[in-house]
Amino acid sequence: MAGKLLLQIKSPTNKISHNTVYSHALVKFQSSFSVPEAYSLISCNSKTTSYPKNEGLDFQLLFNGYELGNPYFVNRVVSTCAKLGDLYLGKQVHSTIIKLGFSCNVFIGSALVDMYCKCGKIIDARQLFHEMPEKNVVTWNSLFSGYCHLRFYDSAVELFTKMRKAGFYPTPSTISTILGLCSQSDLGELGVQVHGLGIKTGNCSNVVAGTTLIDMYAKCFGVEESRKVFDQMPEKNVITWSSMVSVYAQSHQPDEAIFIAKKMRSLGVKLNDVTYNSLLSSFSSLKYLYSGKQVHGQVVREGLESNKYLVATLLTMYSECESSEDFYKTCPTISIDDHISWNSVIAGFSRLGSGNEVLDWFIRMRQACIRIDFFTLANVLRATGILSALSEGKQIHALIYKTGYEFDVYVQNALISMYSRCGAIIDSKQVFSSIKEPDVVSWNSLISGYSQNGYGEEAVELFEKMRGTGIKPNHTTFLSVLSACSHVGFLEKGVQYFDLMRREYSIDHPSLEHYACMVDLFSRAGHLEEAESFINSMPIMPGPSVYKALLSACRFHGNVDIAIRSAKSLLELCPNDPATYVLLSSILAQGGHWVDAADVRSLMRERAVENNPGCSWIEVSKRDSVSNFGGVVGS
Numbered sequence: 001m002a003g004k005l006l007l008q009i010k011s012p013t014n015k016i017s018h019n020t021v022y023s024h025a026l027v028k029f030q031s032s033f034s035v036p037e038a039y040s041l042i043s044c045n046s047k048t049t050s051y052p053k054n055e056g057l058d059f060q061l062l063f064n065g066y067e068l069g070n071p072y073f074v075n076r077v078v079s080t081c082a083k084l085g086d087l088y089l090g091k092q093v094h095s096t097i098i099k100l101g102f103s104c105n106v107f108i109g110s111a112l113v114d115m116y117c118k119c120g121k122i123i124d125a126r127q128l129f130h131e132m133p134e135k136n137v138v139t140w141n142s143l144f145s146g147y148c149h150l151r152f153y154d155s156a157v158e159l160f161t162k163m164r165k166a167g168f169y170p171t172p173s174t175i176s177t178i179l180g181l182c183s184q185s186d187l188g189e190l191g192v193q194v195h196g197l198g199i200k201t202g203n204c205s206n207v208v209a210g211t212t213l214i215d216m217y218a219k220c221f222g223v224e225e226s227r228k229v230f231d232q233m234p235e236k237n238v239i240t241w242s243s244m245v246s247v248y249a250q251s252h253q254p255d256e257a258i259f260i261a262k263k264m265r266s267l268g269v270k271l272n273d274v275t276y277n278s279l280l281s282s283f284s285s286l287k288y289l290y291s292g293k294q295v296h297g298q299v300v301r302e303g304l305e306s307n308k309y310l311v312a313t314l315l316t317m318y319s320e321c322e323s324s325e326d327f328y329k330t331c332p333t334i335s336i337d338d339h340i341s342w343n344s345v346i347a348g349f350s351r352l353g354s355g356n357e358v359l360d361w362f363i364r365m366r367q368a369c370i371r372i373d374f375f376t377l378a379n380v381l382r383a384t385g386i387l388s389a390l391s392e393g394k395q396i397h398a399l400i401y402k403t404g405y406e407f408d409v410y411v412q413n414a415l416i417s418m419y420s421r422c423g424a425i426i427d428s429k430q431v432f433s434s435i436k437e438p439d440v441v442s443w444n445s446l447i448s449g450y451s452q453n454g455y456g457e458e459a460v461e462l463f464e465k466m467r468g469t470g471i472k473p474n475h476t477t478f479l480s481v482l483s484a485c486s487h488v489g490f491l492e493k494g495v496q497y498f499d500l501m502r503r504e505y506s507i508d509h510p511s512l513e514h515y516a517c518m519v520d521l522f523s524r525a526g527h528l529e530e531a532e533s534f535i536n537s538m539p540i541m542p543g544p545s546v547y548k549a550l551l552s553a554c555r556f557h558g559n560v561d562i563a564i565r566s567a568k569s570l571l572e573l574c575p576n577d578p579a580t581y582v583l584l585s586s587i588l589a590q591g592g593h594w595v596d597a598a599d600v601r602s603l604m605r606e607r608a609v610e611n612n613p614g615c616s617w618i619e620v621s622k623r624d625s626v627s628n629f630g631g632v633v634g635s
Contacts, residue, residue: 074102075111082115090115106132110139117146137168144174148181156181157190170197172206179212188220207235211243218247223256238264242275249282257282258291271298273307280313289321308335312344319348327352339371343379350379350386358383359392374405378414385421393418406434413441420449440471448480456488463497473505475514482517486524494521516545523553528562544573551580555587563587578604578611 074097081090094112102108109132116125129135129143140163147156160178163170170178175198182191195213198204204213210233218226230236230244241264248257261279264271271279276299283292296314304310311334318327327348334341342365349357362380365372377400384393397415405411412435419428432438432446443466450459463481466473473481478501485494498518501507515538522531531550535542547570554563567584574580581604588597604611 071102071105071108074100075105075108078108078111078115082111082118085119087116087119087121090119104133106134106136106139109134110136110142113139114142114146117142117149120150122146122150122152135166137171137174140166140168141171141174141177145177148177153181153185157187164197169201170194170203172203172209175203175206175209176212179209179216183212183216183219186220188216191216191220207237207240210235211240214240214243214247218251223247223251223253236269238269238272238275241269242272242278245275245282246278249278252282252284254282254284254288254291271302273304273310276302276304277310277313280310280317283317284320286321286323289318289323289326292317292321293326305333306335308337308341311335312340315344315348319351322352324352324354339365339373339376342370343373343375346376347379350382353386355383355387355389359387359389372403374408374410377403377405377411381411381414381418385418388422390419390422390424393422407436409435409437409439409442413439413445416442416445416449420445420452423453425449425453425455438471440474440477443471444474444476444480447477447484451480451484451487454487456484456490459484460488460490460493473501475507475511478505478507479511479513479517482514482521486517486521489525491521491525491527494518512540512543512545515540515542516549519546520549520553523550523557526557528553528557528559532562532565542569544570544577547573548579551583551587555583555590558587558591560587560591560593575607576609578609581609582611 077093078090078097081093090112097103097108097112109128113125113129113132116122116128125143125146129139132139140159144156144159144163147153147159156178160170160174163174175194178194179191182188182194195204195216198209198213203209210229213229214226217229226247227244230240233240241260245257245260248254248260257279261271261275264275276295279295280292283289283295292314299305299307299310299314311330314330315327315334318324318330331345331348334345336342336345342361346358346361346365349355349361358380362376362383365376377396380396381393384390384396396418400406400411400415412431415431416428419425419431428446428449432442435442443462447459447462447466450456450462459481463473463477463484466477478497481497482494485491485497494517498510498514501510501514515534519531519535522528522534528550531553535546535550538546547566551563551566551570554560554566563584567580570577570580581600585597585600585604588594588600
C-alpha cells in the first residue's frame with residue numbers, strides 16, 4: 001500500500017500541482033500507519049526515509065493534519081531527528097522551522113542545538129547557539145553535552161565557565177556531564193570545584209550526579225576518596241552501589257568489591273546484572289576462583305544465566321583464573337550472535353594459552369561473517385605468538401591491512417609481541433618504527449622481544465632511549481630490562497635499574513618477578529652468596545620462581561650447599577614439583593654425592609611425584625616439528 005502511494009508521488013506524467021499531490025498522498029501515507037499520532041520514532045523513521053531526497057519536498061507537508069502553530073509538536077519533531085541521528089532530515093526540519101517563524105523559540109532552538117550535536121555537526125550547533133537571542137539552561141547543556149560527547153574537552157570547560165558567568169546554575173545533568181569529562185581528562189581540581197558547586201545548588205544529592213562523583217574521585221584521586229563520597233551520599237540505589245563495586249573491581253580490589261556486594265544484600269538492595277558483571281570482573285587470579293564460582297551460582301539462581309554480557313564476563317573470569325575446565329563448561333551457554341560474544345570466547349582461549357582453539361574459532365568467526373575489531377586481532381596475534389606460527393601471523397598481518405587496523409596502536413603492539421615470540425625480531429622492529437606515537441606498551445613489547453631473543457644489549461639501549469623520550473617505564477618495562485641485564489651479565493647495570501625503579505619512578509613495591517630477576521642476575525654472574533643474601537632480605541615472602549632461579553644457577557656453578565638450602569625452601573612451597581627433585585639430584589650427582597642423589601630420587605618415588613616429559617611444537621621451514629624432552633635435565 002505504502003509503496004504504491006510513493007510511486008504515485010514520483011509519477012512524472014501527473015500535471016497536478018506538486019503541493020497538492022504531496023499533500024493528499026502524505027495524508028493517505030500517514031493514515032496507513034496503525035499509530036494515530038503518527039510521529040513515533042518508528043513511523044517517523046520509515047516515513048521520512050521513504051521520501052526521495054531529490055524531489056525538493058517542502059518539509060512543511062510532513063506536518064499535514066497537525067496544528068502547525070503548536071511549538072510543542074515542532075519540538076518533538078526536532079527531538080526525533082536527534083534520536084535518529086538523521087542530519088538530512090534535521091536540516092529539512094530546521095528549514096521549515098524558519099519558515100514557520102519558530103527560529104526564536106528558545107525550546108525549539110535548544111532542541112536544534114542538541115540535534116546538530118548528536119549528528120556530529122558541532123560547528124553548526126555552535127553557530128546556532130551564538131545566533132540564538134535567548135538561551136536557557138537546556139540550551140547551554142545541549143552544546144556542553146555535545147562538546148563532551150565529541151571530545152572537545154577544552155571547549156567544554158570554556159563553555160561551562162561562560163555558563164556560570166552568564167548566571168546559569170548547572171542542573172544534575174550538567175553536573176554529571178562535567179564530572180564525566182573530569183574523569184576522562186584527569187581534571188581532578190575542576191571536578192572538586194564542580195562538586196562544591198553541586199553541593200551549593202543541591203544537585204549532588206541527585207543519584208545520577210552522585211554516581212558520576214564516585215567515578216571521578218576514583219579516577220582522579222583514588223579509591224579511598226571515592227569511598228568517602230559514597231559513604232556521605234544521603235540516598236543510594238542499585239546504580240550507586242553498583243558503581244562502587246565497579247570502582248573496586250577496576251582498582252583490582254576484589255575483597256572490597258565482595259564486601260560492598262554483601263552490604264547491598266544485607267540492606268535489601270537487589271543486585272542486578274550490572275552489579276554481578278562488575279563483581280565478576282574483579283576476579284582475575286586463581287585465588288578468587290572459588291568466589292567467582294559462588295557468584296556464578298547466584299547468577300543462575302537469579303535467572304540471569306542467559307544474559308550474554310554476563311556469560312562473556314564469566315568466560316573472562318574463568319580464563320583469568322586459569323580454570324580451563326570451568327571455561328569449557330561455560331562456553332556452550334553463551335549465545336554466539338555478535339562480535340562481543342565471539343571475542344570473549346577467543347580472548348578466553350588466548351589467555352589459557354590454547355592457540356589452536358583461538359585460530360579455529362577465528363576461522364569460524366570469519367566464515368560466519370562476524371565483524372572483527374582490534375580486540376579480535378590482538379588476541380589472534382597472541383595465539384600465533386604462543387604457537388610460534390610465523391606464517392599464520394603474517395597472514396593475520398595482511399588481514400590487518402585489509403580491515404584498516406594497521407595504524408591502531410593496540411594492534412601494532414600485538415604485532416610486535418607476535419613477531420618477537422616467533423623470533424622475527426627484525427619484523428618486530430619494523431612494526432615499532434611504523435608507530436607514530438609509541439606508548440609504554442609499544443616500548444615494553446620491543447624491549448621484551450629483544451630480551452627474549454638474546455639481544456640483551458639492544459634491549460638496554462632501547463630502555464635508555466625510552467627514558468629519553470619522557471615515557472615513564474612501568475613494572476613490565478623493568479621486568480624486561482632486568483631480564484636482559486641478567487642474560488648479558490650486566491650485573492652493575494641491573495642493580496642500578498632495580499634501585500632506579502624504586503627511587504626515581506616510585507615503584508615502591510616491586511613484584512615477586514622483579515626479585516626473581518635480581519636473584520637470577522646475581523646467580524648468573526656467579527655471586528650465589530649475594531643472591532642468597534638478597535633473598536633473605538626480601539620484604540615479601542619469596543616465591544618458587546625466586547628459589548628456582550638460584551637452584552638453576554647452583555647447577556651451573558656447582559654449589560651444593562646453597563642448592564640443598566634452596567631446594568629445601570622450594571619443596572616447602574611446592575612439594576609435588578618434579579623439577580626440584582630432578583634438578584637437586586643432578587646437582588648432587590654432578591658434585592660426586594651419589595648416595596645423596598639416589599636418596600633424592602627415592603624420596604621422589606616415595607611421594608609419588610611423577611616426572612612427565614615435556615613436548616614442544618615449533619615451525620621449521622613452514623612445517624610443524626615436535627621436540628620431546630625428558631623433564632628439566634633431559635634423558
